[in-house]
Amino acid sequence: MLAFWLVTLCFLSSTVAAWPLQDIFRRQTATAPTKFMFIFGDSYTATGFSMSGTQPSVSNPLGNPPVPGIRLSGGDMWVDTVMKSYARNGTVAYDFAVAQNTVNSSRVQNPNPPTPNGDFRGQLALFESTIGAAASSKLKWKAANTLFINWFGINDIVIQAFQGRNGSTAQAILGPDVADYFGRLERQWQLGGRNFITILVPPISKIGAFGWGTGPDAANVAALTQYWNAQMQSANSQFQKLHPYASSRIVDPTATFNTILSNPQQYGAPNATCWSFPEGQPCLWHDFGHPGIVIQTAFGKQMGSLIQSIGF
Template sequence: MRGNSWTDTGFKPNGIQPSSTNPLGNSEINSSAPFHNSRWISYLSTAYNASIIKNYNLAVTAATVDNSIIPHITNDLKYQIQTTFRTLYTKKPAWKPTSTLFAILIGVNDIEVMDANKTLSTKTSDVFKTYASLLTTLYSSGARTFLLLNAPPLQHAPSASPSITPFVTDWNSRLQSMARAFSSQHMDVSMFTFATDELFEQIFANPAAFRETKGLRNLTAKCDAYQNYQGPDPGYRNASCGNASFEEFFWRDGLHPMFTVHEVMAREMAEGLSGGRNGTGGFVKLLGQNESESVVETRRWRVRRD
């Protein structure tokens, strides 16, 4: 797994590695209140898995695709793949191409920086050249199954400006084109995409449509008391946050969604990857030459029925 803070679980590549008894390795998941640090990828690996799924999460908070194009403060996606992954996980890989999913959620920070500094908005093509080259690096290392998540509709985030909307739209259009082109160029690849934007828009329109978000009462704001809350009760209430509890907010802070949103993301991915329906809302798509049947094993997920 690669990406930014929407995926980062604090996993340290040089620490304890994932195993059959500890599939998340040294990820910083609070055992007494796991919802605080859980991301879509931890739910996908431990809540909706039909078999043991070891999660090697190389995502880094605040990452962009390429710091030399869109400067930012932490190791970028290029470093995660070209340095961390290639150094630690390709010489004697503990994974098999036929049973390993390479998932990437990136773009939130690129989009934010471009919106804040319009002079960088002309660099999007260069960013996607790097992104495509990194997929090639993964492919050359044996990766054959990809899941690329598009950017969420950041214009709804409390800290974002409406001016960010065209950047999100352009990013997602380019990602879809890149994914389809890569798939058509590599006949042995299963290329999945996940429409984060469409899922979020459906939640905003009708949170009750999904069991994980049916209790949401505040879809637009954040509350500082909840942003910093680390207690064990997801139903915690603070008077400064109005009539909604911690778990009844969509946004945990100005840019990141609550654990409930991460969980519905994971369930929809599991639904689409399990070989059955393309998810409740069809958010998972299999692109390219293998649209009728994936050539790589992805039936490692299950969906809980309440």
């Protein structure tokens, strides 16, 4: 039942649809962007952006939809905070993230019907078919003025727990899944990307779906999260060695999440286990699977500080 409702909430998110290129670029404003962020992920990142809607511009850097739209936080996501809270004139963001997405839907053996674009592979395929490689893109993005941000792994781990897989059985799936992730990072490099941020999985064992950290699956999820994050860090080191002239950074949201969850009243919430649906506040959770506005905003500030420090 928990799995059913978690998936139902995820399906509330909008999908990213392809659209003829001539219509996309006709919507560009007269002032051309000078820096770009291309963002990929799941419901912790998705804003509901569609390539068929209003496109990002200097005056409207996230394009569509307006806040709150169908964001699974009740309001601002971390992406919104990054773009609102830090002065980065000329920077626009294309958020290809889709709720419920994994790195490789076939690999993780997701029993649920695939969502549009399906996974990281589908999101990147849409990027290629609409925006395209640096060498040929009408957006005129370049290696030096573009940042790729990727956040996956949450659903990859949740699926293993809901399917009763743990320990070596789950690791046998998640290990190759990490390799698939870096296969997509390699593809972003081939397309012209040279600046990358990989976001690790936060402490999702503490969400309501796992009894706020005390449910029967919580220990397994915590262990799989630790495994996933360690594998991602190791693989990123290898990627960086393979591409010494690229910059591939790891961001860990764990401390930000834990600080807030350990001190809920300092952040305006009565406790760390209530949720505010659909408002996303004052409780720390939007529902039993997604962080609300307070956590999203705090992580947005963490990300914004890093992004600003590297020139975006």
